[in-house]
Amino acid sequence: xxxxxxxxxxxxHAAYRADPATGAVVVPIYxxxxxxxxxxxxxxxxxxxxxxxxxxxRVMNPTTDVLEQRMAALEGGAAALATSSGQAxxxxxIQNIARNGDNxxxxxxxxxxxxxxxxxxxxxxxxxxxxxxxxxxxxxxxxTDDKTRAYYAETLPNPKLEVFPIGEVVGIGDELGIPLIVDxxxxxxxCRPIDHGAHIVVYSTTKYIGGHGTSIGGMIIDSGxxxxxRHAERHPMLNQPDPSYHGAAWSEAAKPLGPIAFILKCRxxxxxxxxxxxxxxxxxxxxxxxxxxxxxxxEHCSNAAAVAEFLSNHPAADKVIHxxxxxxxxxxxxxxxxxxxxxxxxxxxxxxxxxxGMRFIDALNMIYHVANIGDAxxxxxxxxxxxxxxxxxxxxxxSGVTPGYVRLSVGIEHIDDIIADIDQALHAxxxxxxxxxxxx
Amino acid sequence: MPAISINxxxxxxxxTGKGSTVIALHSSASTGAQWKSLAEHLAxxxxxxxxxxxxxxxxxxxxxxxxGSLASEADFIFEMIEAWEEPVHLVGHSFGGAVxxxxxxxxxxxxxxxxxxxxxxxxxxxxxxxxxQRLHATMQAxxxxxxxxxxxGNPAAGMxxxxxxxxxxxxxxxxxxxxxxxxxxxxxxxxxxxxxxxxEDWLLxxxxxxxxxxxxxxGLDSPVPAQRTTEMLAEAIPGAxxxxxxxxxHMLPLTDPHIVDPLISGHIRAAEAxxxxxxxxxPLQHAA
Numbered sequence: 001x002x003x004x005x006x007x008x009x010x011x012x013h014a015a016y017r018a019d020p021a022t023g024a025v026v027v028p029i030y031x032x033x034x035x036x037x038x039x040x041x042x043x044x045x046x047x048x049x050x051x052x053x054x055x056x057x058r059v060m061n062p063t064t065d066v067l068e069q070r071m072a073a074l075e076g077g078a079a080a081l082a083t084s085s086g087q088a089x090x091x092x093x094i095q096n097i098a099r100n101g102d103n104x105x106x107x108x109x110x111x112x113x114x115x116x117x118x119x120x121x122x123x124x125x126x127x128x129x130x131x132x133x134x135x136x137x138x139x140x141x142x143x144t145d146d147k148t149r150a151y152y153a154e155t156l157p158n159p160k161l162e163v164f165p166i167g168e169v170v171g172i173g174d175e176l177g178i179p180l181i182v183d184x185x186x187x188x189x190x191c192r193p194i195d196h197g198a199h200i201v202v203y204s205t206t207k208y209i210g211g212h213g214t215s216i217g218g219m220i221i222d223s224g225x226x227x228x229x230r231h232a233e234r235h236p237m238l239n240q241p242d243p244s245y246h247g248a249a250w251s252e253a254a255k256p257l258g259p260i261a262f263i264l265k266c267r268x269x270x271x272x273x274x275x276x277x278x279x280x281x282x283x284x285x286x287x288x289x290x291x292x293x294x295x296x297x298x299e300h301c302s303n304a305a306a307v308a309e310f311l312s313n314h315p316a317a318d319k320v321i322h323x324x325x326x327x328x329x330x331x332x333x334x335x336x337x338x339x340x341x342x343x344x345x346x347x348x349x350x351x352x353x354x355x356x357g358m359r360f361i362d363a364l365n366m367i368y369h370v371a372n373i374g375d376a377x378x379x380x381x382x383x384x385x386x387x388x389x390x391x392x393x394x395x396x397x398x399s400g401v402t403p404g405y406v407r408l409s410v411g412i413e414h415i416d417d418i419i420a421d422i423d424q425a426l427h428a429x430x431x432x433x434x435x436x437x438x439x440x
Numbered sequence: 441m442p443a444i445s446i447n448x449x450x451x452x453x454x455x456t457g458k459g460s461t462v463i464a465l466h467s468s469a470s471t472g473a474q475w476k477s478l479a480e481h482l483a484x485x486x487x488x489x490x491x492x493x494x495x496x497x498x499x500x501x502x503x504x505x506x507x508g509s510l511a512s513e514a515d516f517i518f519e520m521i522e523a524w525e526e527p528v529h530l531v532g533h534s535f536g537g538a539v540x541x542x543x544x545x546x547x548x549x550x551x552x553x554x555x556x557x558x559x560x561x562x563x564x565x566x567x568x569x570x571x572x573q574r575l576h577a578t579m580q581a582x583x584x585x586x587x588x589x590x591x592x593g594n595p596a597a598g599m600x601x602x603x604x605x606x607x608x609x610x611x612x613x614x615x616x617x618x619x620x621x622x623x624x625x626x627x628x629x630x631x632x633x634x635x636x637x638x639x640e641d642w643l644l645x646x647x648x649x650x651x652x653x654x655x656x657x658x659g660l661d662s663p664v665p666a667q668r669t670t671e672m673l674a675e676a677i678p679g680a681x682x683x684x685x686x687x688x689x690h691m692l693p694l695t696d697p698h699i700v701d702p703l704i705s706g707h708i709r710a711a712e713a714x715x716x717x718x719x720x721x722x723p724l725q726h727a728a
């Protein structure tokens with residue numbers, strides 16, 4: 001099997017050469033729920049975790065397994081677990097180490113779906129989420145107590161697009177025995193959070209990994225670098241006997257299989273019990289997406305930088321939000337944690353506020369009006385009247401959404417066509433009577 | 441820091457969290473950043489909006505350097521609330537407390553709850569008993585010293601007197617030189633705030649028309665005029681609860697957040713629990 005440190009090669013070759021049964025070069029879709037055990041002895045070993053193998057697709061599947069291994073290799077992790085969505089990945093990663101009475105400390109710069117999960121649903125489960133401003137990494141330390149089980153953040157949160165200080169918060173977590181979970185959905189290839197010390201990486205694979213807008217999925221990647229035993233008192237769920245798996249203490253039980261206590265427990269307890277498994281068909285789609293991910297990210301980054309540059313010189317754009325346009329500490333963090341580009345997202349504030357923002361969206365010809373990011377196609381959304389419409393004005397401002405804010409997920413079309421569409425839509429947005437006058 | 445424009449004036453703000461809106465207004469010679477602890481405390485239930493009042497932090501100063509009245513400060517913030525089309529919870533400390541009270545008096549239907557932390561409505565002392573009037577004179581003297589120091593070209597002496605009055609003897613000397621320099625630069629705005637508060641003439645009885653749940657907080661180590669004013673308001677506002685915090689001074693939101701923050705969140709939660717449940721329901725929906 002080919003091994004490489006180059007993501008272009010890893011995405012095509014890691015963890016699979018050919019199907020052992022048929023020799024198929026493309027990973028087949030193993031659309032099956034269950035697997036014939038070779039013998040009762042084999043079944044016994046599989047259930048006892050003496051061997052890892054296929055039991056039931058909710059817990060493991062050969063197609064999904066290739067995707068999981070490939071994502072782990074791409075991120076520099078020890079092992080991974082695919083989930084039915086990015087939301088499931090975030091929820092399971094936290095539920096794997098925090099329970100009723102525990103807390104986690106999270107950055108305030110979060111995807112709205114994660115915010116709802118944290119502020120509302122996790123709260124109903126007795127897990128408190130303490131939100132802190134990532135501008136000062138020390139806020140994480142200040143919010144920590146002896147019930148804090150994890151830190152959580154996004155590498156490149158939108159709409160602010162200010163890169164999270166991964167290394168700084170890892171440093172605090174290392175002192176206190178707290179792992180950092182990083183959602184890297186918006187920055188695959190250009191940032192490997194594990195290289196900066198992050199312990200767990202989660203993804204919505206729906207976005208750039210899939211890349212073609214076909215499938216919903218998520219991924220949890222375990223770096224294998226967090227020393228759960230050393231912090232046994234802080235992490236009882238990884239160190240004390242687990243009654244849900246015949247008394248296994250996961251930090252000990254996983255040792256024969258590698259440094260995978262976190263992800264092993266997540267697979268065989270939380271995933272087993274909650275069942276948010278990825279379908280084999282979706283795993284196949286993500287494997288296809290992954291093959292071209294490095295190429296696409298290169299184009300996304302280069303096109304987004306060009307769009308940001310174009311907008312920053314356009315009189316109808318009052319303000320442009322792109323990591324490459326930040327200055328001061330935000331720019332330093334972008335440079336420190338991003339490599340090979342700043343991602344495919346660009347935000348801008350259109351002159352004329354909400355009305356102009358709506359007109360801009362309606363005037364787009366090629367760019368899709370979609371509540372998604374990371375598609376190969378360029379996408380646009382006016383959050384104040386769509387994704388953030390149900391938020392109050394103050395909540396919108398807190399999220400970084402002003403009335404005239406437009407978010408672009410810049411695709412991989414030819415840059416001239418992307419800019420031409422934005423340009424004509426800006427013209428239509430700030431000159432609303434122009435077309436009417438022509439028509440008259 | 442992000443900013444919005446109100447009537448062409450830049451208003452710098454901090455904002456965090458989701459849920460019902462809480463606006464917290466800071467004291468004189470401060471900024472919205474003073475509410476950092478409260479904002480984090482409330483963020484998973486509320487959207488906490490912490491503007492820099494005009495002339496402070498990154499917000500534009502008033503044209504000509506003077507605001508004129510508490511009402512004009514209150515109107516400025518109220519324009520924003522009205523544009524949002526949603527009643528809010530108001531929290532105000534010191535001068536910010538006076539502004540919050542002014543908003544509640546002028547537009548009670550827009551205020552879901554009110555938290556007043558030693559608001560600087562010292563003109564109320566003027567109409568009190570003889571002891572109250574002596575306290576009023578104390579505040580007039582403080583204002584006079586700050587004004588005179590600025591007029592004589594020694595703003596540092598003025599701010600030293602101001603800071604020591606509110607925070608105890610030698611507080612100025614204990615202040616970091618960088619913060620001292622910032623405070624000195626704020627003396628003009630502090631004078632404006634004094635002038636705004638001193639120019640008021642509304643009567644304590646007017647508080648009787650406030651009908652939102654109100655909580656007043658004061659530190660028992662705070663200067664007596666601030667304690668007495670807070671006490672008078674708590675007596676005059678129907679149903680108001682007064683919390684007196686031992687060992688705390690005038691800057692209690694900063695020195696005692698472990699007491700102040702939970703009191704505020706509890707007050708807001710209780711206020712919402714008493715509202716008709718259908719009134720503020722908004723469906724939450726998010727995509728990527």
